[in-house]
Amino acid sequence: MAGLRLGPLLRYTDGSCATVWVETNRPCTAEVRCADGARGTTRTFQVAGHHYALVAVSGLTPGTSTEYEVLLDGTRAWPPPDSPFPPSVISTPTEEDGLRVAFGSCRWAAPPAGGKDPVGPDALDTLSARIAAAPGGERPDVLLLLGDQVYADEVSDATRQWISGRRDLNEPPGEQVADYEEYTHLYYESWRDPEVRWLLSTVPSCMIFDDHDVIDDWNTSAAWLADMRATDWWRERLMSGLMSYWVYQQLGNLSPDELAADPLYAAVRETPDGTDALRDFAARADAEPASVRWSYRRDFGRTRLLMVDSRAARVLEEDRRTMLDPGEAAWLREQVLDERESYDHLLIGTSLPWLLPHLVHDVEAWNAAMCGGERGARWARRGERIRRGADLEHWSAFPSSFDALADLIAEAGTGPGAPATISVLSGDVHHAYVAEPSWADRAPDSRVAQLTCSPVHNSVPPSIRLGFRFGWSAPARALGRRIARHGRCAPAAVSWRKTGGPWFGNQLMTLTLRGRSARLRLEQARTDRGGGITLRTAMERDLA
Numbered sequence: 001m002a003g004l005r006l007g008p009l010l011r012y013t014d015g016s017c018a019t020v021w022v023e024t025n026r027p028c029t030a031e032v033r034c035a036d037g038a039r040g041t042t043r044t045f046q047v048a049g050h051h052y053a054l055v056a057v058s059g060l061t062p063g064t065s066t067e068y069e070v071l072l073d074g075t076r077a078w079p080p081p082d083s084p085f086p087p088s089v090i091s092t093p094t095e096e097d098g099l100r101v102a103f104g105s106c107r108w109a110a111p112p113a114g115g116k117d118p119v120g121p122d123a124l125d126t127l128s129a130r131i132a133a134a135p136g137g138e139r140p141d142v143l144l145l146l147g148d149q150v151y152a153d154e155v156s157d158a159t160r161q162w163i164s165g166r167r168d169l170n171e172p173p174g175e176q177v178a179d180y181e182e183y184t185h186l187y188y189e190s191w192r193d194p195e196v197r198w199l200l201s202t203v204p205s206c207m208i209f210d211d212h213d214v215i216d217d218w219n220t221s222a223a224w225l226a227d228m229r230a231t232d233w234w235r236e237r238l239m240s241g242l243m244s245y246w247v248y249q250q251l252g253n254l255s256p257d258e259l260a261a262d263p264l265y266a267a268v269r270e271t272p273d274g275t276d277a278l279r280d281f282a283a284r285a286d287a288e289p290a291s292v293r294w295s296y297r298r299d300f301g302r303t304r305l306l307m308v309d310s311r312a313a314r315v316l317e318e319d320r321r322t323m324l325d326p327g328e329a330a331w332l333r334e335q336v337l338d339e340r341e342s343y344d345h346l347l348i349g350t351s352l353p354w355l356l357p358h359l360v361h362d363v364e365a366w367n368a369a370m371c372g373g374e375r376g377a378r379w380a381r382r383g384e385r386i387r388r389g390a391d392l393e394h395w396s397a398f399p400s401s402f403d404a405l406a407d408l409i410a411e412a413g414t415g416p417g418a419p420a421t422i423s424v425l426s427g428d429v430h431h432a433y434v435a436e437p438s439w440a441d442r443a444p445d446s447r448v449a450q451l452t453c454s455p456v457h458n459s460v461p462p463s464i465r466l467g468f469r470f471g472w473s474a475p476a477r478a479l480g481r482r483i484a485r486h487g488r489c490a491p492a493a494v495s496w497r498k499t500g501g502p503w504f505g506n507q508l509m510t511l512t513l514r515g516r517s518a519r520l521r522l523e524q525a526r527t528d529r530g531g532g533i534t535l536r537t538a539m540e541r542d543l544a
Helices: 123-133 157-164 180-191 194-202 222-229 234-253 256-260 263-270 275-287 326-337 358-371 377-390 399-412 462-471 474-486
Strands: 004-013 017-024 029-034 039-043 045-047 050-058 065-072 075-078 089-091 099-104 142-145 205-207 296-300 303-308 345-350 421-426 432-438 447-452 495-503 507-514 517-527 533-542
Touching (some): 004 065, 004 089, 004 180, 045 275, 050 234, 123 194, 345 507, 358 474, 495 517, 495 533
Parallel strands (some): 421 447
Antiparallel strands (some): 017 050, 039 050, 065 089
């Protein structure tokens, strides 16, 4: 009998339709049936021996919340009969209801050993528990997962043991993930967590990858990529990472109309086995990154979200190094400026922060100059070693792209029709902070902020905590200026100041947007005296 291996995940929603993603144990017909009569049905498709469906649900009523169930070949598969959680629902809020956007990144999903979690309580588990305890209370309208949803290069003990039953760990890539089947195991480990599974079934989600979804420092430089391509295991790793990302994350980012126009989605569904079609796509994405777009746009009433690929879209050659290739940069500009008067809030999701602690920014700009040959070949070689060892690969490591984003944000935020707020949402750096930029030659009408929140479930060594705290200090800023002078670095297009943080711990930020007002809250997962877990507010403030 057909059953669920994973899911359901509630992904896209708008006022009248939604998509629900599932993985099943065999080919079947998947149906989503809502209590109010809305429904959708589709056949599963196959990739690498696994069976999936993305069910488009139509007939939803704006401003309502309806329970739903999943049926496979006509038999109910969700919710399970003994579920301790409330029914999963599909909600379709209206503009008058406002919009709550929760976001974070970096979730290492290793299960606690012996009941004690080595990195502390999971923020997603904790959010799930709070919603389940009061299903009619406050909940996010959408959850943005900003990268490192899985860790292909840092697996748990349980996954390592499972992999060792398939192949010799003494052979590359050793204890890291090697192929598509091993990637599926990572998603099972992450999304079968009962609290997270229920949370993702009832809160819509948008996702984008970061480096650990493939490998640490993915696409940090042309020299790095050449070294990886020289190994005999990298191609299969990358192909499997891109294929699994498309299946498990990217499909659900797209609207039903976008899916209907997607030739790859059509090809995968029309064949008995879509593996070859998807593998050809992944090979093209590797060989010609500019031919594939992972970035996407979502409009939630009068809030626009632009989720930007800051990993695969890079141009890595040192003489023309950019975070976004020309086509990607043009797409971002077009989406930002398209009918600008139609949105009150612009959210730019990028896994990597745009504004960093000042010392880190200056070191990355200096390193980019060194690697580009500003001080000669010897410094270029040193710079490459430093770049890889210190993870110097954020927006500030691509100075022209940093400045271009600053210019675009200023243009979007200035003049008639400017949104009330422009927020750059990021993760990656395993702490949270708020930074606000200013321009010497203009004063945007929009309130602009870098909102960084990480991790959802991971840790930061004490030395790194100390380093980030120091990085924001006045002495660190002076040191950074000296380093930048050595690199002959041009001044950045903006200056900025930290207006909140840094905060450390497993955490989530939530933006509440209503009309032209915006309120920000940071919540951290904590264990209370009784051993229970709770989300505690560490900061709350108005942005507009």
